[in-house]
Amino acid sequence: MKRILACLATVALAVCAPQVQARQNDPSADALGALIDRLMPSSKSPDSEPKKADWNLKATLYHSGAPGVGTRDSLGCQTVAMRTAATDPRVVRRRTIMFIPETVGMKMPDGSSHDGYWYASDTGGAVKGARIDLYTGSNRASMGPIMKLNMKTVSVVNVGTFEGCPKAGMQVASR
CATH class of the missing domain: 2.40.40.10 (RlpA-like domain)
Structure with a gap:
């Protein structure tokens, strides 16, 4: 279920990215971003440096x-x-x-x-x-x-x- 939600969130983010970028402080975009961060391995670490492989x-x-x-x-x-x-x-x-x-x-x-x-x-x-x-x-x-x-x-x-x-x-x- 988590993978399905993460995939759907990723697709929604990709499709809606231009609109989301145009609106600052969009609560739904923030929630979507938080969901993706929680469910998928991040390519970036919290300090925005690229995440290195273990x-x-x-x-x-x-x-x-x-x-x-x-x-x-x-x-x-x-x-x-x-x-x-x-x-x-x-x-x-x-x-x-x-x-x-x-x-x-x-x-x-x-x-x-x-x-x-x-x-x-x-x-x-x-x-x-x-x-x-x-x-x-x-x-x-x-x-x-x-x-x-x-x-x-x-x-x-x-x-x-x-x-x-x-x-x-x-x-x-x-x-």
């Missing part, structure tokens, strides 16, 4: 059809396509909710657009140091929508933690 990690991709890769993560949870990520727990702790701006808008398995949120619920033998392995789905073809990020460095923002097992429609808890 980590810059080299991204690789994996799928469950690869040799030695199962359908469970290191927490024992079912892997979730385009949500599960494997990290080195010495760098990014398991159970961290991450926002990766480079993945916003990518096509999800259900046809929707990615919102940029991933869950550090897996580890791997090759995931050491400043790396992140993004789970794409059940076969090599699932890597297509995100292949442009393979072997690239991505910005990763820590937005909180989760309990239990991550699910495709899981709500994001802010920190």
Whole structure:
């Protein structure tokens, strides 16, 4: 629900931006801005400096059809396509909710657009140091929508933690 509201607010702000800028001290624009600030990771910190990523990690991709890769993560949870990520727990702790701006808008398995949120619920033998392995789905073809990020460095923002097992429609808890 929060994501839907944030998306609607973002669209409304984009459509109404010229009118909102023309009216100073507009209470509805202030409320809309506050809602967006509360629900979405900010690209700016409170002092208006650009927000820096918590980590810059080299991204690789994996799928469950690869040799030695199962359908469970290191927490024992079912892997979730385009949500599960494997990290080195010495760098990014398991159970961290991450926002990766480079993945916003990518096509999800259900046809929707990615919102940029991933869950550090897996580890791997090759995931050491400043790396992140993004789970794409059940076969090599699932890597297509995100292949442009393979072997690239991505910005990763820590937005909180989760309990239990991550699910495709899981709500994001802010920190």
